[in-house]
Amino acid sequence: MSAGRDSTKTKTTIIYSAMNLFAKNGYDGVSVEHIAKDANINKAMIYYYFKNKATLYETVVKKLLDDIQKTIKNESAKCQNPKEELKSFIYTFASFAQKNPHLPSLMLAELSSGGKNLPEDMFAGLKKIFSLLNKILKNGEKEGYFVEVIPIVIHFMIVGTINLFITTKDLRQRVQNEFDGDVCDDCDVDTIARYIYKKLLKMLQGE
Amino acid sequence: MSAGRDSTKTKTTIIYSAMNLFAKNGYDGVSVEHIAKDANINKAMIYYYFKNKATLYETVVKKLLDDIQKTIKNESAKCQNPKEELKSFIYTFASFAQKNPHLPSLMLAELSSGGKNLPEDMFAGLKKIFSLLNKILKNGEKEGYFVEVIPIVIHFMIVGTINLFITTKDLRQRVQNEFDGDVCDDCDVDTIARYIYKKLLKMLQGE
Amino acid sequence: MSAGRDSTKTKTTIIYSAMNLFAKNGYDGVSVEHIAKDANINKAMIYYYFKNKATLYETVVKKLLDDIQKTIKNESAKCQNPKEELKSFIYTFASFAQKNPHLPSLMLAELSSGGKNLPEDMFAGLKKIFSLLNKILKNGEKEGYFVEVIPIVIHFMIVGTINLFITTKDLRQRVQNEFDGDVCDDCDVDTIARYIYKKLLKMLQGE
Amino acid sequence: MSAGRDSTKTKTTIIYSAMNLFAKNGYDGVSVEHIAKDANINKAMIYYYFKNKATLYETVVKKLLDDIQKTIKNESAKCQNPKEELKSFIYTFASFAQKNPHLPSLMLAELSSGGKNLPEDMFAGLKKIFSLLNKILKNGEKEGYFVEVIPIVIHFMIVGTINLFITTKDLRQRVQNEFDGDVCDDCDVDTIARYIYKKLLKMLQGE
DNA sequence: CATGAATGAGAGTTCATTCAT
DNA sequence: AATGAATGAACTCTCATTCAT
Numbered sequence: 098m099s100a101g102r103d104s105t106k107t108k109t110t111i112i113y114s115a116m117n118l119f120a121k122n123g124y125d126g127v128s129v130e131h132i133a134k135d136a137n138i139n140k141a142m143i144y145y146y147f148k149n150k151a152t153l154y155e156t157v158v159k160k161l162l163d164d165i166q167k168t169i170k171n172e173s174a175k176c177q178n179p180k181e182e183l184k185s186f187i188y189t190f191a192s193f194a195q196k197n198p199h200l201p202s203l204m205l206a207e208l209s210s211g212g213k214n215l216p217e218d219m220f221a222g223l224k225k226i227f228s229l230l231n232k233i234l235k236n237g238e239k240e241g242y243f244v245e246v247i248p249i250v251i252h253f254m255i256v257g258t259i260n261l262f263i264t265t266k267d268l269r270q271r272v273q274n275e276f277d278g279d280v281c282d283d284c285d286v287d288t289i290a291r292y293i294y295k296k297l298l299k300m301l302q303g304e
Numbered sequence: 305m306s307a308g309r310d311s312t313k314t315k316t317t318i319i320y321s322a323m324n325l326f327a328k329n330g331y332d333g334v335s336v337e338h339i340a341k342d343a344n345i346n347k348a349m350i351y352y353y354f355k356n357k358a359t360l361y362e363t364v365v366k367k368l369l370d371d372i373q374k375t376i377k378n379e380s381a382k383c384q385n386p387k388e389e390l391k392s393f394i395y396t397f398a399s400f401a402q403k404n405p406h407l408p409s410l411m412l413a414e415l416s417s418g419g420k421n422l423p424e425d426m427f428a429g430l431k432k433i434f435s436l437l438n439k440i441l442k443n444g445e446k447e448g449y450f451v452e453v454i455p456i457v458i459h460f461m462i463v464g465t466i467n468l469f470i471t472t473k474d475l476r477q478r479v480q481n482e483f484d485g486d487v488c489d490d491c492d493v494d495t496i497a498r499y500i501y502k503k504l505l506k507m508l509q510g511e
Numbered sequence: 512m513s514a515g516r517d518s519t520k521t522k523t524t525i526i527y528s529a530m531n532l533f534a535k536n537g538y539d540g541v542s543v544e545h546i547a548k549d550a551n552i553n554k555a556m557i558y559y560y561f562k563n564k565a566t567l568y569e570t571v572v573k574k575l576l577d578d579i580q581k582t583i584k585n586e587s588a589k590c591q592n593p594k595e596e597l598k599s600f601i602y603t604f605a606s607f608a609q610k611n612p613h614l615p616s617l618m619l620a621e622l623s624s625g626g627k628n629l630p631e632d633m634f635a636g637l638k639k640i641f642s643l644l645n646k647i648l649k650n651g652e653k654e655g656y657f658v659e660v661i662p663i664v665i666h667f668m669i670v671g672t673i674n675l676f677i678t679t680k681d682l683r684q685r686v687q688n689e690f691d692g693d694v695c696d697d698c699d700v701d702t703i704a705r706y707i708y709k710k711l712l713k714m715l716q717g718e
Numbered sequence: 719m720s721a722g723r724d725s726t727k728t729k730t731t732i733i734y735s736a737m738n739l740f741a742k743n744g745y746d747g748v749s750v751e752h753i754a755k756d757a758n759i760n761k762a763m764i765y766y767y768f769k770n771k772a773t774l775y776e777t778v779v780k781k782l783l784d785d786i787q788k789t790i791k792n793e794s795a796k797c798q799n800p801k802e803e804l805k806s807f808i809y810t811f812a813s814f815a816q817k818n819p820h821l822p823s824l825m826l827a828e829l830s831s832g833g834k835n836l837p838e839d840m841f842a843g844l845k846k847i848f849s850l851l852n853k854i855l856k857n858g859e860k861e862g863y864f865v866e867v868i869p870i871v872i873h874f875m876i877v878g879t880i881n882l883f884i885t886t887k888d889l890r891q892r893v894q895n896e897f898d899g900d901v902c903d904d905c906d907v908d909t910i911a912r913y914i915y916k917k918l919l920k921m922l923q924g925e
Numbered sequence: 926c927a928t929g930a931a932t933g934a935g936a937g938t939t940c941a942t943t944c945a946t
Numbered sequence: 947a948a949t950g951a952a953t954g955a956a957c958t959c960t961c962a963t964t965c966a967t
Contacts, residue, residue, distance in 0.1 A: 102944080102945060102946080102950075102951050102952075103951090104950075104951070107951080107952090123330065123332065124332075125330060125331075125332030125333050126331075126332050128935080128936060128937080129936075129937060129938085130935085130936080130937090138952085139952060139953050139954075140937095140938090140953095140954090141938085141939080141940085141952075141953065141954080142951080142952065142953085144937090144938065144939075145950095145951075145952080149937075149938075150936095150937065150938090220475065220478070220479060223475075224479060227487075246503075247486060247488055247491075247499065248486065249476070249486065249487050249488045250465065250469075250488065250496065250499060250500070250503075253464065253465045253468040253469060253472075254461055254464070254465045256464075256468065257460065257461070257463075257464025257465045257467065257468045258457065258460045258461045258464045258465075260464060261460040261463065261464045262457075262460055265460075268427065268430075269456070271427070272427060272431060279454060279455065279456065280434075280456050281454055281456045281457065284454075289457065292454065292457060293457070296453075296457075296507045299506050299507050300503045300506050300507060310926075311926075314926085314927095335960075335961060335962080336961075336962060336963085337960090337961075337962090345927085346926095346927060346928050346929080347928090347929090347962095347963095348927075348928065348929085348963090348964080348965090349926080349927065349928085351962090351963070351964080352926075352927080356962075356963075357961095357962065357963090517947075518947070521947080521948090537744065537746065538746075539744065539745075539746030539747050540746050542939075542940060542941080543940075543941060543942080544939090544940075544941090552948085553948060553949050553950075554941095554942095554949090554950090555942090555943080555944090555948075555949065555950080556947080556948065556949085558941090558942070558943080559947075559948075563941075563942075564940095564941065564942090634889065634892070634893060637889075638893060641901075660917075661900060661902055661905075661913065662900065663890070663900065663901050663902045664879065664883075664902065664910065664913060664914065664917075667878065667879040667882040667883060667886075668875055668878070668879045670878075670882065671874065671875070671877075671878025671879045671881060671882045672871065672874045672875050672878045672879075674878060675874040675877065675878045676871075676874060679874075682841065682844075683870070685841070686841060686845060693868060693869065693870065694848075694870050695868055695870045695871065698868075703871065706868065706871060707871070710867075710871075710921045713920050713921050713924040714917045714920050714921060723929080723930050723931070723965080723966060723967080724930090725929075725930070728930080728931090749956075749957060749958085750957075750958060750959080751956085751957075751958090759931085760931060760932050760933075761932095761933090761958095761959090762931075762932065762933080762959085762960080762961090763930080763931065763932085764959095765958090765959065765960075766929095766930075766931080770958075770959075771957095771958065771959090
């Protein structure tokens with residue numbers, strides 16, 4: 098009654114339920130039945146649209162990586178110089194990660210398993226994202242904006258920091274009071290992005 | 305016969321097997337039977353020593369966090385000033401993470417699940433580690449070595465970068481050639497630690 | 512549009528695909544989807560033409576039994592005396608079984624399940640085939656060609672031997688060398704049919 | 719309560735339930751749950767004792783073939799000459815097949831699937847049985863009792879006939895009256911064995 | 926302390942069958 | 947006459963956990 102017989106709609110529903118749940122509980126922590134119930138569809142439909150659980154997972158992760166990569170690219174096109182591009186990269190990644198809290202979790206889960214689940218196919222997504230930053234840094238270097246750096250380290254600094262920031266949000270709020278140091282529990286992502294950008298500039302321009 | 309001694313030995317064996325497997329495959333990716341086989345003991349013994357699988361997991365993670373925290377503390381005690389302490393923090397964390405490749409995986413897995421698995425009890429470990437860095441930064445600031453920063457962000461920068469570096473080791477080697485940018489596939493952890501420290505100093509000192 | 516013609520064609524396609532697959536994999540070993548794909552039609556069409564899977568199976572088996580029975584009858588009509596008729600029966604059954612390797616498999620599968628699958632309706636086919644041999648033997652007896660025998664036993668000898676011969680073809684070739692006795696792995700069906708006929712004559716004529 | 723914790727007993731129970739059900743309904747026609755219920759044990763125990771359904775099936779078939787082969791061998795040892803041995807072979811096979819109505823069904827099912835289910839491992843059983851007959855025939859030939867024949871054909875005659883006789887028992891009784899020819903619906907297996915032996919002798923001795 | 930046997934719940938997956946268009 | 951979407955039941959297999967010895 099509800100969903101009817103709309104192929105794309107059903108498939109999309111499945112993907113979003115899966116994205117949601119995989120992000121929260123990881124691959125092994127989510128059952129196909131769980132996804133089906135969340136998507137309000139019959140469990141067998143998942144196998145109608147996807148070969149198996151692993152394929153569904155792969156689809157989800159790929160979509161997420163694809164989306165962010167496109168978003169970053171679009172935003173980057175509006176920039177005038179490497180500095181702006183770097184800023185845009187950080188801001189866009191951060192805001193996307195916040196809007197899709199799935200992403201950091203999935204990325205970390207994926208990476209922390211050594212890519213056990215999704216071989217051969219989704220690296221493309223990760224590589225493309227890194228490529229974008231790589232170009233920005235190299236350009237900036239060539240044009241005299243930045244000093245020479247090891248791009249992958251900068252990449253890990255940005256992504257690692259933001260990811261941890263997002264994934265620990267709940268935790269940080271849980272501990273805020275029992276702690277002397279500032280855990281930034283009420284900072285919003287924009288603030289953090291700005292902060293990271295500012296600090297990073299110092300690295301990239303220093304001496 | 306000859307009780308007691310074997311007891312601790314068995315328990316230790318279990319913990320190390322569990323640590324190993326949990327790190328590689330995550331909580332849900334490891335079965336109790338799997339651990340028993342790896343530890344070469346009877347499955348029921350795990351339930352003799354640990355209430356259940358979750359408790360065993362908790363024990364493992366806590367031990368790991370405890371170990372690193374103690375190591376960092378010990379190393380820190382040998383230092384003369386905040387700069388040296390910061391250097392020591394980064395180096396120690398990096399080398400510990402490399403020697404226990406379990407740690408980053410477990411930390412990420414744990415955090416990325418929003419602490420779903422080990423509630424209430426293991427945060428202590430994470431907090432202690434952060435506390436160490438917090439003190440270093442605050443001291444450095446008070447003594448004029450560092451400018452004022454948001455400690456948790458610096459913490460995430462260090463930990464996030466190193467963790468990603470370690471967990472992506474295999475992946476980076478897999479892609480090294482098909483890529484234009486340097487993915488640092490043959491850098492060792494020390495090199496990276498030194499690099500991170502150097503770059504961080506710029507942040508913390510720059511006017 | 513242009514109904515009617517396609518109708519029969521589709522139905523026929525289904526039957527042949529089903530025959531092929533049922534023979535190779537047995538009733539439970541074949542899915543309706545499998546048949547649909549093989550026949551290159553939509554799965555639901557099978558339910559348009561046949562009440563359900565069991566009915567389709569029944570149709571297939573009946574057709575096969577009907578075909579062979581008609582073939583035997585036709586060939587028999589060309590014969591002059593019971594001896595020739597017996598020879599024709601054996602040769603025809605053997606060559607039909609070889610051309611339709613489905614038949615023996617299906618017969619055996621059907622019989623070995625105690626007729627669980629097709630109740631009440633397909634025995635007719637089996638009975639008709641046996642009737643043909645029965646008449647030959649009775650005639651031969653009356654006309655002094657053969658001694659009196661129990662027809663059903665002779666029937667089982669012929670059918671059982673040929674069926675085993677055909678169904679074990681692959682197996683016999685697999686073991687040919689590791690075996691001292693001759694497993695007749697390169698005999699063709701005609702040779703065997705002739706041999707069976709010759710040996711059977713001895714039984715039917717002896718003293 | 720009932721079965722208790724007796725390993726061998728449980729395993730045996732499983733095997734016999736499986737033998738029974740597989741014979742009646744074939745491999746695909748029996749569910750693991752079905753077997754568990756019939757054996758009055760927990761479904762998971764089947765996987766405790768057997769790798770999977772296929773392995774259980776294999777075990778069952780192998781046991782059956784082993785049993786009959788040993789029985790035939792034992793009986794054969796009591797005989798004085800090839801003629802007696804042949805008689806013994808036929809009688810023993812027939813009576814075993816009757817007492818274990820599973821055997822013919824399983825053999826046929828197995829063969830008719832081209833050995834799809836049990837590769838590489840159970841042929842041994844089939845080969846051993848054939849070897850026994852092979853020796854009898856060769857000996858008989860050497861000692862002047864029998865003429866030269868193709869052993870595998872004789873083997874198929876015996877086994878094929880008896881198998882069909884047993885598997886069609888129900889069917890033959892269902893049709894007895896609606897039929898002119900004698901379908902031997904009330905013959906017992908001994909009668910048939912004797913008959914087959916008698917007829918076979920004619921083949922093997924006739925000049 | 927230690928073991929093998931046992932359990933019940935649930936996981937992923939497939940299937941025959943039906944519905945809506 | 948034909949199609950793709952949908953369903954619910956069943957199936958194989960695994961797992962965390964407990965019992966009996």
